[in-house]
Amino acid sequence: MLKQRSPKRYRRREIDEQIRRQRTAHEARIIRRLHGIGIPVPIVFFIDLASSSLYMQRIRGVELRSYLANAKQRYIRDVAEKLGRITAQMHRDGIAHGDLTLSNIIIDEHHSPWIADFGLSAFTQDIEDYAVDIHLLERSLESTYPNLRRAFMASFMRGYSSIVGREYASKILEKVREIRMRGRYVVREGA
Numbered sequence: 001m002l003k004q005r006s007p008k009r010y011r012r013r014e015i016d017e018q019i020r021r022q023r024t025a026h027e028a029r030i031i032r033r034l035h036g037i038g039i040p041v042p043i044v045f046f047i048d049l050a051s052s053s054l055y056m057q058r059i060r061g062v063e064l065r066s067y068l069a070n071a072k073q074r075y076i077r078d079v080a081e082k083l084g085r086i087t088a089q090m091h092r093d094g095i096a097h098g099d100l101t102l103s104n105i106i107i108d109e110h111h112s113p114w115i116a117d118f119g120l121s122a123f124t125q126d127i128e129d130y131a132v133d134i135h136l137l138e139r140s141l142e143s144t145y146p147n148l149r150r151a152f153m154a155s156f157m158r159g160y161s162s163i164v165g166r167e168y169a170s171k172i173l174e175k176v177r178e179i180r181m182r183g184r185y186v187v188r189e190g191a
Contacts, residue, residue, distance in 0.1 A: 084159025131175035
């Protein structure tokens with residue numbers, strides 16, 4: 001599979017090329033690090049910085065967005081819990097995805113989640129960055145499958161807690177609530 005960053009015509013060519021090369025190299029570093037610790041991500045086979053391209057393994061499966069439309073409840077709980085463990089391992093290793101949505105999670109034929117698209121990812125130790133990942137996942141569920149959100153997130157947090165512990169998971173959830181309230185405040189204030 002080829003992922004190529006397209007030029008942005010609104011930037012000066014030299015600056016655009018530099019930004020695209022840096023982002024491509026950064027994404028490859030993140031993916032290689034995650035693969036090295038056993039996180040299910042596509043393998044990077046080749047990086048072409050001149051064209052800002054990554055050649056990666058194609059994961060056979062469907063986006064979580066599509067999977068949830070037809071999956072049985074027990075599989076949904078299992079996928080959510082696995083995803084929680086994977087996300088916790090990522091965070092424990094100091095990596096925030098930056099765009100953890102239903103579209104960036106692929107479910108394979110064994111009902112196992114794979115994480116994709118690390119274009120907005122970051123090496124970080126900031127608990128807020130980790131909370132943003134969880135907040136984005138929850139918002140993605142809310143907008144697409146509001147009736148599944150509560151059960152999915154409960155299973156997700158069960159998996160997450162099993163890796164980082166209940167105390168740390170509670171801190172993350174408190175930060176998620178804080179982020180959500182900031183969003184609501186902005187909406188109310190602008191209304």
